[in-house]
Amino acid sequence: MAMRLDLEKLNIFYGDFHAVQDVNLSVAPRSVTAFIGPSGCGKSTVLRTINRMHEEIPGAYTKGKILLDGVDINGKDVDPVAVRRTIGMVFQRPNPFPTMSIRENVVAGLRLQGVRSKSKLDEVCEKSLRGANLWDEVKDRLDKPGGGLSGGQQQRLCISRAIAVEPAVLLMDEPCSALDPISTLAVEDLISELKTDYTIVIVTHNMQQAARVSDQTAFFNLEATGKPGHLVEINPTEKIFSNPDLKETEDYIAGRFG
Structure with a gap:
């Protein structure tokens, strides 16, 4: 299910x-x-570009390639909706659909795809909630509103909604920034488990979190306000945090700027 992701000379414009x-x-x-x-x-602009959300902004466009197992997702014959099914997104703040129950939140994507079988929807609902380590906490109240859950539970609900459609890539834009430490730990543990099935990219301002959950780390910076952001260095996470190739990376990790 997981796929390789490659960005080649990606330039992003507003x-x-x-x-x-x-x-x-x-x-x-x-x-x-x-x-x-x-x-x-x-960082977040690159993330949104990977699942073709950036182009929804008037005047926004990209140059370069985003390849999923070698296929350019910006190709003329590629459906952006299909891309977003293959590349799931979890946002900074939990965003369950407020008028929907927990169950309806999880299977919303499948319903949009035309799945109507109750047994299939129930099966995917349980599987996805188990995958997000949420099933045991909500199995007795699946028909209650998703907005009634705690912040950490809501974020895991959104993750279960994202994985219900079986994406190949899962993008997470600061998924723990609005959560308390206990909920953050639960989501970090979940990320470690999900990588057995998914290709995951996470944007985080928490350097300790990057060190805990990631296999490789990409450091982005910009020369000055108004200048384009750029990728400074990408390396295995252990190397980035212990012996980066560039002084610019070392200065950021050490807290000398940013």
């Missing part, structure tokens, strides 16, 4: 503004890659 410049990186299947760097350097 109209005339060059937001991100010449990103080249690869993410192996069944691994976790963390994007770190100061605010405004393009």
Whole structure:
């Protein structure tokens, strides 16, 4: 199910503004890659571009390639909706559909795909909630509103909703930034388990979190306000945090800026 992700000379624009410049990186299947760097350097913009959300902004466009197992997801014959089914997204703040029950939240994507079999929907609901380590906490209240869960439970509900459609890649944009430490630990443990089935990319401002959950880390930076963000260095996480190739990376890890 997991697929390899490659970015080749990816440039991202908002109209005339060059937001991100010449990103080249690869993410192996069944691994976790963390994007770190100061605010405004393009980490989340790259993430949104990977599942073709960036192009929804008026005037926004990209150059370069985003390859999923060698196939360019921006190809003329590629359906953006199909891309978003293959590349799931979990956002910074939990966003369960407030009028839907827990069960309806989990299977919303399948319903959009036309799945109507109750037995199939129930099966996927349980499997996805178990996959998000949430089943035991909610199995007796599946018909209650998803918005009634705690923040950490809501985020795991959103993860279960994302994995219900069986994506190949799972993108997470600061998934723990709005959570308490206990909920953060639960989501981090979940990320470690999910990488056995998915290719995961996570944006985080928490360097300790990047060190805990990722196999490789990509450090982004920008020269100055108004300049495009760029990828400074990507390496195995242990190397990035102990012996980075570049002083710029070392200075950021050490807290000298950012």
